[in-house]
Amino acid sequence: MTEHLDRRTHSTTRRPQPRGLRTRAKILAAAATRFDTEGYSLASINDILAGAETTKGAMYFHFASKEAMAQQLASDWSTAVHKAFSAAAGEPLIQQMTTVFRSLARQLESDTNLRAGLKLTLEPSIDGAHQSYMQWVDETSELVDRANEAGDISDTDAAHRLAWNLCAGFTGAVQASAVLREDVNLSTRVEDVLDAHISAIAAPARNHHRIRDLGDAIRNTKLATELIITAGDPCL
Template sequence: MARQLQQRAERTRAVVLRAAAEVFATDGFRGARTADIIARAGVTKGAVYFHFSSKEELAQAVIAAHREEGARLAEAVAAQGATPLRTLINLSYAYARLIKENPIHLAGVRLVAEGAFGSPTLEAFTDWDLVLVKLLDEAKDRGELRGDLEAQECARFINSAFYGTQILSFIYSRREDLLQRLDMMWQVLLNGLLPEGRSVILLSQAG
């Protein structure tokens, strides 16, 4: 019985978290109302407050889930065994698809952009800086990256370029053209990253 109650509580929490993500993705933190989240989740007010004490706590939980899923995605893409630079490129496309399709990530990037509540906002960026630095260091060791470039500086620039790309895609098309904009981003960036004489075939909407 205790196990059944725990499983039910976990399912309820997941339903509430997804409903919160859908509302935050549409309305942002300031525009979202707890009443709308409760209605979308289809649960009682008490069920929501059993798991989350406030709208702020709900938003923090959405960002935490966004970061955790992002970390799992990075591990899954790395496990495919591609070269470091190809892994980095593939990861950007896989992450873009999550932003387009997954409400946790739709809400996560919006909440991070709004910067409405504390340190997790910064950590969401530094997570990706660390992943990119590792891949770029490996790419440089393999001769995939120009020898005069610093991995940390390149990581920060790529992170900035990707974030700006998805924000502009949201503004112009509600991210309908995100993968196409990502193609353009990489076509430009690779001209400055690759050693002379090397090239990477960019598969449109690569996986």
């Protein structure tokens, strides 16, 4: 599995005080807002500082550069993904996938930092950011493989592409929702993505179980009839 993005963004080894932590959070939130609405390349340091209501000196105490802020946000997204998978552990495998993606969608609707972090994982100019995206795909892929081994989904080419398609579809929904501003929320869009991919692939397995259950019911009915005949039921 791809390792989590882990980069030092603090310019010194001193432990920040509570006031410093608040300043750092404000800078990161201001950067996330700019990255989310304008994109990484268009976001300027001056605009971020204005949004955070702080100085360049304060910023450089916490972050060596604009890229360092972006790397931190991408890393925070990676952490959120890992927590979502951990929280869903123990559920049926297919349910785990839907739980994870639903949880992430709900978080992104209200958390600008995480939303920006996801978008930044696909920014080619940020060193190492794509590792956070690949970690998400890898964790999803492991779950898909386990579901395949358990017989919950069919062993098809589409199933082997499921992890990539789910992450790409989720990301596309996030990007489109921000640009189009439609009346359909992100969670609903993500539900559509899940239905389009997981339901189609899981259907053969579910149909198999329904056919098996139907066969059991037919055999049980036949057995019951034979027992009645053997017993000489006067109604027959």
